[in-house]
Amino acid sequence: MRMLPVLTRLAWRYLWRNHRRTIIMLSAISIGAWAMMFMTALSRGMVDQMILDGISVLPGHVQVHNPQYLDDPSVSNRILLGENELADRFASLGFKAWASRVKVPAVISSEYESRGVTLLGIDPMAEREFSFVSYDEVEGRFLESAEDTGIVIGRKLADKLDTELGKRVVLMSQDPENEIADRGFRVVGLFTANMPAFEETFVFISRKAAQKMLRIGDATIEVVFLGDDYRDVEPTYERVVAAVDGTLKVSRWHEIDTYLGTMLKVMDGFVLVWVVVIFLALSFGLVNTLVMAVFERVREIGLMLALGMKPASILGQIIIESMLLLAVGLAIGDALTYATVQPLQDGIDVSVVAEGMNMWGAPSVLYPKLYLYDVVLANVVVLILGFLASLSPAWRASRYEPVEAITKVG
């Protein structure tokens, strides 16, 4: 350990002896590191946005249903607790937000057209946190209370139905006895959404109106909760579980939307694979550089050994050389990443392939997200694997027989 400062200094000077080689290697490491982190930031940004959008449409972080509902999404499988009972149980528990809603499949018809939609009967005040619709940007107005008698539909859906603000549409679904439940509503608002598909899929009416139409008294279909972080929903989950009895089913968002849940897991795996692949491509050059660096100074190493330097110090010196090379390369790569991600914070417009991105469930504007975790992961993986890769050349260097090495013609 005493030797460390000396060895480091030696290693540093050796690096710059052949500055061309070092610069080429540094460029390769920096570009590799940049590619690792930049690509990761793009993918993370995409998945984050997908999940945020996804959570904002439906699940919240935790949901409560009738246990049969997930298998059989029908109004027959509703939550029989009334509004007051729900409020008694949940209002005092201090969730970031919670709301109860009616959610059933329905058919909407104008005088010309019919479409299948998901009908949401909501309390607009409680849903503000969950909704993908920004209330203020709605053309016309959004629902104003849980008793509102109007309907708010997506812009795209309005086009397809040939309807507009102020016109009437009919919603059709079933009541618990499977009698057709239908009712006319006046279109009071048209919303737009990040994901065009949402504009065609969801229609909003007030919770009271939905309960009346479906003839379910003051029962609801689902209760949704928002915690602090979508990656860690356990605290919220446990609090909700504690507050309901066994007659209701509590689910986390990734159990409801398995596609998004899988996406998140696949992404974590992808980041690691990508980092390792890039490193492997780099490692050939790294080992090559070290082998050359050792080879061209065999005589010096022999001399040092003959003068009494310990083989361990030679080993240490080569490894330090490799670590220095990687560290400087990584530092440049980190800086490059920051410099390229920062100007892109406002989003990269990929709307030329918007419909394709939407097929993935991804938005048409990408916001790269550079997580400290990913930066650390890339740096640490490179340093650790780099250390392992340099062991072999370093080991060989330290095993030279001094006399042979000195007399070697090079």
Next chain:
Amino acid sequence: MNIVLRLAWRNLWRQPRRTWLTTGAMVFSNVLLVFMISIQFGMYGLMIDNTLQIFTGHMQVQAKGFKDDQKMRQTVPDVIPLASRLREEFQTETIAARGMAFGLASSEKRSFGIGIYGVEPQFEPRVSSIPGLISDGRYLLDDDAAEIVIGSVLARNLRTSKGNELTLLGSGKDGSFAAAVVTIIGIFESGVPDIDRNIAHIPLRLFQDVFYMDGSGHQVVVMTSSLGDAERLHPDISAALPVDEDLVVHDWDALQPGLKQAIQADMSSAFFMYGILVILVAFSVLNTQLMSVLERTHEFGIVMSLGLKPGRLGRLVMLETAMMGAMGMILGAVLGAIFTYWFTVNGLSIPGMEEMAAMFNLPARIYPQVTVLSTITGPSVVFLFTLLAAVYPALRLHRLHPVEAMRVN
């Protein structure tokens, strides 16, 4: 063997370890490229085929505007005679007429909104894979029987099964109330939940009666043997349409713009990754060749003072690189093909990817196809960049002064 060739070959093996390491970088990247490109293009092909077979076919004749608005009254008049005339004119069976409406389907216990397709029972199996996916019962046979085929998820959601009746409610072409009672005679299972939940087929003539279509429909679906054939056939079909109606022919990429764009989006991210790999290999080669030039400064000085032109030395260096590159290319392509072929036989499935695969109508297990193109593309690009990387070391030789060079070392 030519003397220059022999010289170059021997020079390579002066430092066998370095040569192998550099070649190793190429082989690594090449194997990866062959594997990924094989999977990628195999997947694109499957995505296109599966999607087109389930819904859209290669081409569709529609009323102008129907593609975007899908309104009931944007119809193709006399759709059944039109389809049969096209079949005759183009000597093919893979053309079929369809109608399409949204409606509420009610069983005894449940009601759901679905897409109802009116199809020609004898010809639909030629243009769509759904008739072949029946898991219970049979597909439609009769032209106007009150029968329906639904997806397995829908059957479960409706809590009904084969043999039971369904009530369909919707609005007709003129906006009037449309209703029918049909018997479920078959249940299909495509494995894609969205399709199994949302789609039902009824005979086209029944569809026309129920929805007051007056002999019209919404699409004539054309399937061809390949994407290329579809492109060639497009103008002929356009020309064969009745002139006085407002009809258009749409290609698959117009009908499924998302599909093509998803492929483009995926390709651009893949090319970014490939590009990075290739660049890293190029750096590795640049490093190696620069070193090998620098350490031979002394000997280059000698041969130059003996009268060898720098240009020839430069070509020597390029030749060495080309040899190394060729080794990397051949080894990489062969190993890559073998590696990929193993998955062609055994299939590749990534745990947890099933849901993602289903989004794109892909099976959970993928069998990449090793083709000449997928084997050669990646390695050739790597080879090209390898040569490019050697240009700088080769050009440096022109700056070499024989006498000074000889003094080095």
